[in-house]
Amino acid sequence: MNTSSTQNSGKSENAYRIMVVDDSAVIRGLLTRILESDPHVCVVESVSNGEIAVKRLENHNIDVVVLDIEMPVMDGLTALPKLLQVKPDVQIIMASTLTRKNAEISLKAMRLGAADYIPKPTSSGELTKASDFKYELVEKVKALGQVARTGQKAPLPSATKGEQATTSGSAVKPKTEAAVSSSLYPSKSITLRKDTITKPDILAIGSSTGGPQALFDVLGNLGTITQPVVITQHMPATFTALLAEHIARVSSMPSKEGEDGEVLKGGHIYLAPGGYHMVFEKQGVNTVIRLNQEPPENFCRPAVDPMLRSLSKIYGSRLLVLILTGMGSDGLRGSEVVTAAGGSVIAQDEQTSVVWGMPGAVATAGLCSAVLPIKEMASNVRQLVMRSAA
Structure with missing residues (x-):
């Protein structure tokens, strides 16, 4: 049948x-x-x-x-x-x-x-x-x-490094996500924090639904920076390995899945492998990746919150965080820790998110120094990472 x-x-x-x-x-x-x-x-x-x-x-x-x-x-x-x-x-x-x-x-x-x-x-x-x-x-x-x-479309990611957009896609402006209705995230309730960051020593990114497209857009237009970039994208293992390869193709920086015990290098991108939380610890002058299979947080492993908590302990006010499109509220609790330590959080705006769950949660909690369309993320981040060190 x-x-x-x-x-x-x-x-x-x-x-x-x-x-x-x-x-x-x-x-x-x-x-x-x-x-x-x-x-x-x-x-x-x-x-x-x-x-x-x-x-x-x-x-x-x-x-x-x-x-x-x-x-x-x-x-x-x-x-x-x-x-x-x-x-x-x-x-x-x-x-x-x-x-x-x-x-x-x-x-x-x-x-x-x-x-x-x-x-x-x-x-x-x-x-x-x-x-x-x-x-x-x-x-x-x-x-x-x-x-x-x-019924309102959001733009697809721009083509980068010679790639061409191949269709007028279906990503549209969201009003809500499964667990939290948009009435909890009214745009008019957003209060921005003062931008207190000087020059960040690391860039951390959290994303979920719609995240691959958003990551391609940000990293494909960011150019080469001197800071390491660490990413938690909600994905299973086979997908995260391929996503790291795809990011390497569109970015000007090397990209790979993070490995347990690996030392972070400036100008490199590290993606949390599927099935593992990716957290960090300080060993002398180095920051080292630690992978674990502790229980899922926010129904996810890897999850954004444990990544941000561990980074905040190491970098404090020199941590810059991007929360991109995604369902749920993973990244909210971690962003609270980040801002309490003096770090900065930027969220993707509602109009260009596939689902305004994760970025909506941090934006309406008053944790963000900026809420930006995806097309403005790369240039904004580049300005921040190129600042003079205090």
């Missing part, structure tokens, strides 16, 4: 309308049951390939598409631009098993306008038992469902 529709009379009229696209009828059924377990989510279409998905989107009001990569007739990467052409504001989550090939395709898909990705368990049995996957899928669908309802 190639397609089915769900009309659940028990659902709210405002429930987010979802289309599941996967060539396995078993997987489609399992994904549908997971999504339908939430009263705010309704799966209205379930189809077996990208070609059918494009046709159904032409005639149905869909907020979010959960799109498999490997399918007959038309695969997910081929279908992606066609879906966005039919409905530019539809939010697309790439769902694939965790292989290097699929991770590479998912990263490419996000450059072409997919809003997010989710690593899919390798079998129906694993999927049935995967509580973390179920939680993540439902929360991402709800967050992006709300994004789809706003």
Whole structure:
């Protein structure tokens, strides 16, 4: 059976309308049951390939598409631009098993306008038992469902180092994210802190949903700086290794996953590996990476908060933090520690965030010295890191 529709009379009229696209009828059924377990989510279409998905989107009001990569007739990467052409504001989550090939395709898909990705368990049995996957899928669908309802586009990242933007993408202005409604983050409530930083000794970046695109934009336009750059992006292991490679291609600085015991070098970029918190300790004159598998924080490992707490102890007022687009509030508690120690925090603004959860949390808590569009981040950071040392 190639397609089915769900009309659940028990659902709210405002429930987010979802289309599941996967060539396995078993997987489609399992994904549908997971999504339908939430009263705010309704799966209205379930189809077996990208070609059918494009046709159904032409005639149905869909907020979010959960799109498999490997399918007959038309695969997910081929279908992606066609879906966005039919409905530019539809939010697309790439769902694939965790292989290097699929991770590479998912990263490419996000450059072409997919809003997010989710690593899919390798079998129906694993999927049935995967509580973390179920939680993540439902929360991402709800967050992006709300994004789809706003109908306002945010710009895609600019092309860097010879790359060309290849589509008018689907990233749109968010009003909320899954766990926290936008009413908690009204833009008018933002109070900026005085910029007290002199010349930072390190740049730390935290990001989640929409983060790869934002990282490419910031780091691709930052140029070479003398400070080390450390990043926590919510991603599984296979993805973080590839993301580090992609960052190296667009940036003027070397980029790699951080390794336990590694000494930070100026002008190098270090990305927290999936499945590990990346924290730091001082050894003599050096700052050393320490990886651990302590419990997730904010449902995430790696998480931004432990990274920021450890950096604050070492760098104090000479720590500069960027909180970019992402669901949830990871980075909020860490940013509180950073500002208490005299460091500075800059958040991505609502208009250019895919989901204004993480940056919205720090911005409306009064922790930021600036709240900026993604296009202004690199130049602003460059001005700060080029300041004269006090």
